[in-house]
Amino acid sequence: MMSQSSEEEPFIQRVPENSGVCCERHPVCECQSSQEDRSNMQCCRWLPFFGLAFFLIFTAFNTCSLILQVVIDSIQKDDPSFTGSGYVSLAVVYAVFATTNWVAPSCLTILGPKLTMVAGALTYTLFIASFLWPHTWLLYLVSVVVGLGAALIWTGQGNYLTLMSDDVTITRNSGIFWSMLQCSMVFGNIFVFVKFRGQEVISADTRFVVFISLTAVSVAGTLVLLLLPKPGSQSGRSDATSSPAKELMKSFKLFVTKDMLLLSVTFFYTGLELSFFSGVYSACLSFTQRFPDPKMLVGLSGISIGVGEILAGATFGIFGSKTIKFGRDPIVLLGFLIHMVCFYLIFLNLPKDSPLGDTYGPSKFSDGQPIVWIALLCSFLLGFGDACFNTQVYSLLGSVYSDNSGPAFAVFKFVQSFSAACCFFYSTSISLHWHLGILVVFCVVGTLTFCVVEWNAYRKAVVKSAGPEGHDDEGEVDQRPS
Numbered sequence: 001m002m003s004q005s006s007e008e009e010p011f012i013q014r015v016p017e018n019s020g021v022c023c024e025r026h027p028v029c030e031c032q033s034s035q036e037d038r039s040n041m042q043c044c045r046w047l048p049f050f051g052l053a054f055f056l057i058f059t060a061f062n063t064c065s066l067i068l069q070v071v072i073d074s075i076q077k078d079d080p081s082f083t084g085s086g087y088v089s090l091a092v093v094y095a096v097f098a099t100t101n102w103v104a105p106s107c108l109t110i111l112g113p114k115l116t117m118v119a120g121a122l123t124y125t126l127f128i129a130s131f132l133w134p135h136t137w138l139l140y141l142v143s144v145v146v147g148l149g150a151a152l153i154w155t156g157q158g159n160y161l162t163l164m165s166d167d168v169t170i171t172r173n174s175g176i177f178w179s180m181l182q183c184s185m186v187f188g189n190i191f192v193f194v195k196f197r198g199q200e201v202i203s204a205d206t207r208f209v210v211f212i213s214l215t216a217v218s219v220a221g222t223l224v225l226l227l228l229p230k231p232g233s234q235s236g237r238s239d240a241t242s243s244p245a246k247e248l249m250k251s252f253k254l255f256v257t258k259d260m261l262l263l264s265v266t267f268f269y270t271g272l273e274l275s276f277f278s279g280v281y282s283a284c285l286s287f288t289q290r291f292p293d294p295k296m297l298v299g300l301s302g303i304s305i306g307v308g309e310i311l312a313g314a315t316f317g318i319f320g321s322k323t324i325k326f327g328r329d330p331i332v333l334l335g336f337l338i339h340m341v342c343f344y345l346i347f348l349n350l351p352k353d354s355p356l357g358d359t360y361g362p363s364k365f366s367d368g369q370p371i372v373w374i375a376l377l378c379s380f381l382l383g384f385g386d387a388c389f390n391t392q393v394y395s396l397l398g399s400v401y402s403d404n405s406g407p408a409f410a411v412f413k414f415v416q417s418f419s420a421a422c423c424f425f426y427s428t429s430i431s432l433h434w435h436l437g438i439l440v441v442f443c444v445v446g447t448l449t450f451c452v453v454e455w456n457a458y459r460k461a462v463v464k465s466a467g468p469e470g471h472d473d474e475g476e477v478d479q480r481p482s
Helices: 009-013 029-078 086-100 104-132 136-163 170-196 204-225 244-255 258-287 294-318 320-326 329-349 372-400 405-426 432-466
Strands: none
Touching (some): 029 086, 029 170, 029 204, 029 258, 029 294, 104 136, 104 204, 104 244, 104 405, 136 170, 136 372, 136 405, 170 204, 170 372, 244 258, 258 372, 258 432, 294 372, 329 372, 329 432, 372 405, 372 432
């Protein structure tokens, strides 16, 4: 390729790498290719450890969440004085998670993302270990504690991922991280499948083996977090941080901006479907007594969800540099279609009272018998669609709010966890059909609002690439993120 003259160089440097406009035909693409090569080598140093840490921690916690209501039902049969509820416990977790998300950016300024994640991970270990000594008061106490820890670990995770990536690699890194994280759904549930197989009531000995193993796995993940490099050491990025009080005000101001309010509808939907597949759907399968082995199906369902998450995350990670040229909205639309099909199949396959307790109610099929392979297919579709939404949300926030990622991810997790808490609270009293109706409404609206924000971000990128010195059409410098 011919070398560029000194007069052309300032213009070449102003072409945004993530705009998707004229990049392939512009001479600067050679420089971008070398930048991608360097980024590929750099991510090999930290991304595997980052993904491994979260894989281990959430192998433990996600497995615990999926079996929580089933385990508590067995505890109550052994000990009638235990009156705890898995749904209420998870509702408390996500309610505290939502509330404390507002202060998580302030903690981030004090501890930094690495130590913030470590502090959060310790609370997950405490929550899992509490089931070795089941008491109602302890269940709800550690639910509050892990809600606080969740705000810390996820705000730190979003900030760390953003600081260690750039506009070229954020989509790829988000996809690879998501794929590694969701491997936790497979390995933890294989263990549960083996231990729970053929048991109508989960014995105390089985519960002890399961939870001591999950506690050890969570401890190992926390130790891996300590091996991570200093945030920003690969990309050179840094947040525009300030005092803890100012970070809190920054989060509030960001929340009421137009784009963030639109995205909040999408965030709300991701929380609803998170709580549905991570707690409600597994309970529905366990309580549907027309299945040959309902308890065994809980483990298989978790594995199927994980396979869907991994397949989608790996696909969008490996081909992230290709898919980003077409925008993020096609992937979100794919997730929308997959979830619509999934909800309809669940409506047909499971009895309407299955979230509330053991039932012999019929399915919508002619013989009234639920079908195992359809139940597992729906699990796979729930996982695949969830990855479609979440990987693109991470990519959008990491790109549009790259210099303000702490507050941006705090708002995301606030809305997501608030909606998850709402879902778990009403799960104690509403039927499956109401669950599905709520999910359908928010899936439609959340998909539309995400597309609006994505299209706005693309238009801003086009304007910035078209005008010299980043000026917009009115001649003023465009300071908006792109």
